[in-house]
Amino acid sequence: MSEALEAFNSTSFQSRNLGRCYKIWLKMLNDPDRPMIFFGLSGAMIAGGMRRVLRDLIAFHAIDVLVSTGANLSHDLYESLGGRHYMAHYKIDDPTLRDMRIDRVYDTYADDVVFTKADEFVEKFAETLEPRSYSSRELFQLMGERLRDEYGILATAARERLPIFSPALADSSIGMALTVYRNEKAKKSATPMVYDAILDNLEIMSLKRQFPKSGVIFLGGGTPKNYIQQVVPMAEISGLAVPPHSYAIQVTTDAPQFGGLSGCELPESQSWGKLDPNAEQCTVHLDATIGLPLLFTGIMEHYEEWKSRGALKVDWMEPFQTAIPRKGPRAAA
DSSP states (O other), rough: HHHHHHTTTSSSSHHHHHHHHHHHHHHHOOOTTTOOOEEEEEETTTTOOHHHHHHHHHHHOSSEEEOOOHHHHHHHHHHHHHHOEEEETSSOOOOHHHHEEEEEETEEEEEEEHHHHHHHHHHHHHSSSSSSSSOHHHHHHHHHHHOOOOOOHHHHHHHHTTEEEEETTTTTTTHHHHHHHHHHHTTTTTTOEOOHHHHHHHHHHHHHHHHHHHEEEEESOHHHHHHHHHHHHHHTTTTTOOOOEEEEEEESEEEEEEEGGGOOGGGGGGGGGEEEEEEEEEESSSHHHHHHHHHHHHTTTTHHHGGGGOOOOOOOOOOOOOOOOOSSSSTTE
């Protein structure tokens, strides 16, 4: 596969872009400065069959930080607790599926009964936590430690201590379960544990400060893409000097002319100071369920070259709140 991806660089259109994305990802992995690789995950990738690929990216340290929609992590939890995704039968109408408690994601089915069990798992998990504020990163580390699943994303990330952030966690099945937990605590006038999204911001700024050189990989767009990109200007207005991302690749099916973030061209982020003016970057317009496995296979064929990069050693107690003199266009903000 790596030979084919290399050959794509001499073709045209999206095959050339796919080959270019492959070369940039491989360069990130082989960079002697050991850049931190952020991975933005949106779309229904677990339902789409990408779970094992994503798990292996974590296990082999081909990425360092995962920023995901809550939905993808909810589907991963569902599978860790025994749920499965099934190929859909198009002759069954959706109201009938509702009566059968079968959930549909385009051409894929899931068991709503098991999703309910996953919700109950989250509620019981929250009950075991001490009543204080938690970032999504800490919640997923603790949750993953409770799961016994060799092939799970949450479970593997917990074992490898790879941070997972979900800045829109409330918009997911996990978020709904935490809502039920919070409501039950309120009925009992009890003090709950609290998911604090602003702690995510503080932690991801600290992470970027500890590992200044970074690259980004985006599947689609949405909140994960913007969240990874905004860490640089967020640190800037906080008085923490961090450099913009040095590498960027994205796999998307959206076009830029409609203004949506999923189709947004990577150079646009340079105007915001998010991406270095000299960054190596490429976008391939391709279904991620095609592009990701091809790119993953290509980089894994060169695993011996970069396997020594290992996992990041992160200090989550790093004093990220210590400001330094502001620089850049927002210095007077």
